[in-house]
Amino acid sequence: MSFRKAAFLVLIILMGSGVVQAASLHVGMPAAARNKGRLPENVRAPSAPSTPTGPAELDVGESGTFGTGGAMSMRGYKVEYRFDWGDGTYSSWGLGTSTTHDWMSAGTYAVKAQARYKAQPAEAVASSVLNVRVVIITGAEVLIPAGNFNMGDALYATPIHVVHLDSFYIDKYEVTFDQYDAFCAATGRAVPSDNGWGRGTRPVINITWADSNAYCAWAGRRLPTEAEWERACRAGTNTAYCFGDDPGPLGTYAWYDSNSGSMTHPVGEKAANQFGLYDMHGNVWEWTADWYDSGYYGVSPLNDPPGPASGSYRIFRGGSWCRSSGHLRSGTRSDYEPGYSSNDMGCRCARTP
Numbered sequence: 591m592s593f594r595k596a597a598f599l600v601l602i603i604l605m606g607s608g609v610v611q612a613a614s615l616h617v618g619m620p621a622a623a624r625n626k627g628r629l630p631e632n633v634r635a636p637s638a639p640s641t642p643t644g645p646a647e648l649d650v651g652e653s654g655t656f657g658t659g660g661a662m663s664m665r666g667y668k669v670e671y672r673f674d675w676g677d678g679t680y681s682s683w684g685l686g687t688s689t690t691h692d693w694m695s696a697g698t699y700a701v702k703a704q705a706r707y708k709a710q711p712a713e714a715v716a717s718s719v720l721n722v723r724v725v726i727i728t729g730a731e732v733l734i735p736a737g738n739f740n741m742g743d744a745l746y747a748t749p750i751h752v753v754h755l756d757s758f759y760i761d762k763y764e765v766t767f768d769q770y771d772a773f774c775a776a777t778g779r780a781v782p783s784d785n786g787w788g789r790g791t792r793p794v795i796n797i798t799w800a801d802s803n804a805y806c807a808w809a810g811r812r813l814p815t816e817a818e819w820e821r822a823c824r825a826g827t828n829t830a831y832c833f834g835d836d837p838g839p840l841g842t843y844a845w846y847d848s849n850s851g852s853m854t855h856p857v858g859e860k861a862a863n864q865f866g867l868y869d870m871h872g873n874v875w876e877w878t879a880d881w882y883d884s885g886y887y888g889v890s891p892l893n894d895p896p897g898p899a900s901g902s903y904r905i906f907r908g909g910s911w912c913r914s915s916g917h918l919r920s921g922t923r924s925d926y927e928p929g930y931s932s933n934d935m936g937c938r939c940a941r942t943p
């Protein structure tokens with residue numbers, strides 16, 4: 591054994607006994623050599639960041655802020671961090687100890703955080719894990735900001751006219767069987783058929799306008815007006831759909847006759863629109879508060895139009911699993927007697943802030 595190796599072994603033994611301070615390892619080594627590609631001997635590897643902190647459960651599309659818990663900077667060496675959101679790919683390294691992320695589909699994701707010294711990237715990576723469940727949180731709602739939009743459709747709903755709405759909340763998802771069944775259990779109301787397709791987070795179907803109206807009231811909400819529904823669906827666009835005029839991408843956003851397999855699907859499985867709302871196009875038609883009047887668009891007030899004062903038919907919107915693309919356009923109107931129900935008609939609720 592050479593003298594150098596023997597001396598190193600003695601130092602390790604002495605360090606283990608606590609006799610020698612780590613700083614003494616510097617003796618005889620030029621600083622440049624010590625720092626090149628590895629940590630100086632007196633700087634320990636960063637400890638693993640503590641289990642990432644953050645929400646253990648999130649709604650689909652809802653942002654969560656996650657922290658590493660931090661790891662100590664040592665003697666001027668900065669610690670940097672990165673995250674893996676559960677797909678096996680890490681974000682870039684950065685000095686921030688917290689960051690936000692949202693997931694666009696339900697599931698359980700293993701969030702990993704890693705720490706290392708900024709100056710010695712080859713060394714001392716430490717990691718820890720947090721499991722985050724991303725679920726459909728029924729009852730989640732989105733605040734739609736006040737603003738103007740062009741209501742109507744050049745092909746199917748004219749005249750196109752400017753409407754101004756105050757801000758309002760609208761449900762992120764269609765009302766589900768889980769939600770509606772709870773209403774029935776609490777009130778003794780008859781439970782609607784699910785057509786044999788299953789309940790849970792599938793949208794409730796086979797409900798009349800009065801059923802929809804009563805459910806929303808029970809839930810502390812109300813049906814959206816037709817204007818609110820269309821503003822929510824358009825999400826700032828003037829095109830036929832929330833993604834443009836060409837129906838080509840419709841299957842990314844909607845269940846309709848071309849992709850539904852002739853049934854409803856659990857809410858939130860398709861892409862959200864720019865307001866973060868799911869299934870505005872397709873899955874089930876959605877009852878609105880308004881009566882139908884073919885002339886109403888010509889006389890509608892600018893501000894918060896409430897719809898006609900009376901009528902024989904109620905408006906419903908958005909198309910459904912069994913309808914072709916034209917029925918799913920943002921501006922397409924449909925109407926039926928309020929006592930009608932069908933296996934492709936449901937609702938979502940709104941609320942005044």
Ligand SMILES: [Ca+2]
Binds near residue numbers: 764871872908
């Ligand atoms: Ca819908």
